Amino acid sequence: MKSSFKQTFRELKPFLALWLTQAFSGLGSAMTNFALVIWLYNRTGSALTTALLTVCSYAPYVLMSIFAGAISDRWNKRTVLLVCDTLAAVCTLVVLYLLRTEQLMAWHLYALNALNGLMNTVQSPAADVAVTLLTPEKHYQKTSGLRSFSNSLVTILTPVFATALVTLLSVEAVIYFDLITFAAAFLSLLLIIRIPEEQKPAEKKEGILASAKTGLVWLSQHKGILWLILFLAAINLIASIYNAALPALVLSRPFGGETVLGTLNASTGIAMMLGSLLVTVLPTPKSRVKTICNTLLISMGTENFLLSLGRSPWVWYVGSVLGWLVIPLMNANLDVVMRSRIPTDVQGRVYSVRNSLQFFTIPLGYLLGGALVDHVFEPLMARTDSRLLIGLFGTGKGSGAAMLYMLIGFAGVAVCLVFRNIRHIRELEDERVTTE
Numbered sequence: 001m002k003s004s005f006k007q008t009f010r011e012l013k014p015f016l017a018l019w020l021t022q023a024f025s026g027l028g029s030a031m032t033n034f035a036l037v038i039w040l041y042n043r044t045g046s047a048l049t050t051a052l053l054t055v056c057s058y059a060p061y062v063l064m065s066i067f068a069g070a071i072s073d074r075w076n077k078r079t080v081l082l083v084c085d086t087l088a089a090v091c092t093l094v095v096l097y098l099l100r101t102e103q104l105m106a107w108h109l110y111a112l113n114a115l116n117g118l119m120n121t122v123q124s125p126a127a128d129v130a131v132t133l134l135t136p137e138k139h140y141q142k143t144s145g146l147r148s149f150s151n152s153l154v155t156i157l158t159p160v161f162a163t164a165l166v167t168l169l170s171v172e173a174v175i176y177f178d179l180i181t182f183a184a185a186f187l188s189l190l191l192i193i194r195i196p197e198e199q200k201p202a203e204k205k206e207g208i209l210a211s212a213k214t215g216l217v218w219l220s221q222h223k224g225i226l227w228l229i230l231f232l233a234a235i236n237l238i239a240s241i242y243n244a245a246l247p248a249l250v251l252s253r254p255f256g257g258e259t260v261l262g263t264l265n266a267s268t269g270i271a272m273m274l275g276s277l278l279v280t281v282l283p284t285p286k287s288r289v290k291t292i293c294n295t296l297l298i299s300m301g302t303e304n305f306l307l308s309l310g311r312s313p314w315v316w317y318v319g320s321v322l323g324w325l326v327i328p329l330m331n332a333n334l335d336v337v338m339r340s341r342i343p344t345d346v347q348g349r350v351y352s353v354r355n356s357l358q359f360f361t362i363p364l365g366y367l368l369g370g371a372l373v374d375h376v377f378e379p380l381m382a383r384t385d386s387r388l389l390i391g392l393f394g395t396g397k398g399s400g401a402a403m404l405y406m407l408i409g410f411a412g413v414a415v416c417l418v419f420r421n422i423r424h425i426r427e428l429e430d431e432r433v434t435t436e
Helices: 002-044 047-074 077-100 106-134 137-168 171-191 208-221 223-250 258-281 288-300 303-309 313-324 327-341 344-359 361-383 387-393 399-419 423-430
Strands: none
Touching (some): 002 047, 002 077, 002 106, 002 137, 002 171, 047 106, 047 344, 077 106, 077 171, 137 258, 208 223, 208 344, 223 258, 223 344, 223 399, 223 423, 258 313, 258 327, 288 303, 288 327, 288 399, 288 423, 303 387, 303 399, 344 361, 361 399
16 A cells, blocks of 8 residues: 555656645635735725626636647647746736735726736646646546645635735735745746656647647547537536626625625535545546536536525535535546547647637626626516515525526526437547547
């Protein structure tokens, strides 16, 4: 057992170095984003104004991802990560300067978030391919579980650390911490970590458009992966409506409030952390595709309904745990399916197209969720005299958001049932690993 652990550690040592330092840097970035949301909301009092921070981050990411993989596949992965991390740090320094000189405004944050989103279009596929190159295939599930674990831990620690620093010191203290985490990750990547580049035969260099077309063509020829991506795009639409409506539900209910919202977010992180630990020890499932579909069905069919009908924070906490505990298992199996079926020499291009197709529904979901709560369901519940609706969702502000959660719960279950029966997705389980 001890010998096996040492062997696994040696095989994963390069991945672990990258994972730990990038996760540390990710914590700093997440804390800065959290602190700036608090800063902006305290100055505007507008949920829409703060929601637009997310929209500005995702819009360029979605629009440009389809082209970014061409750069990712052609450039050295380590160089891409170093350049993108440096530009992100420059953006953080700009925010610090504007904050210290009392010139920071909402439009500054929108512009900087858009720039960060643009850089993420290049960094994200490069990081995904780097993980593939650093990880032996037999450890794909373990490394995916570790990445989910670090993401969960960041989710838990971000509001705690950021709130503590803002309360005890200032928003600037959070930004300084972010810069420290950047320096640690940058120096580690520059001086210690070596990411191997796949040996490819000499060939004529593709242009950006031709490279983007390569990703599109590959997906059009592998319908199972394409339909799986579209399935996740539909899930992301529902999940984004969920995220947009959550503050309206939790902060408006008499048994809710800021503390409850923070505890709910923490329970989400704890559930994902526990799920990530389970992923690292669970055996390989008989069917990865069925596992993806079934875990999403569990998630969609539990949390949304408990949030909708719950009359106690504890019901919401249980819903959060049930909804998010299985997500790391879904992510791990999805990660293995993608990495084992997409050749590494086109992974960057295919992942970039995937990012555009899979994540374009996120900004749409945020805008749709806010509009539905403010202009459809809250007004509807405010004027209804239906005993059924009042009995289900209550009265007063927040009842409209509760009604919306019921509808997206049904929508999520329907999406899972429809896509799990699509022939191309079912046939993914029978496909051989793509190596050519």
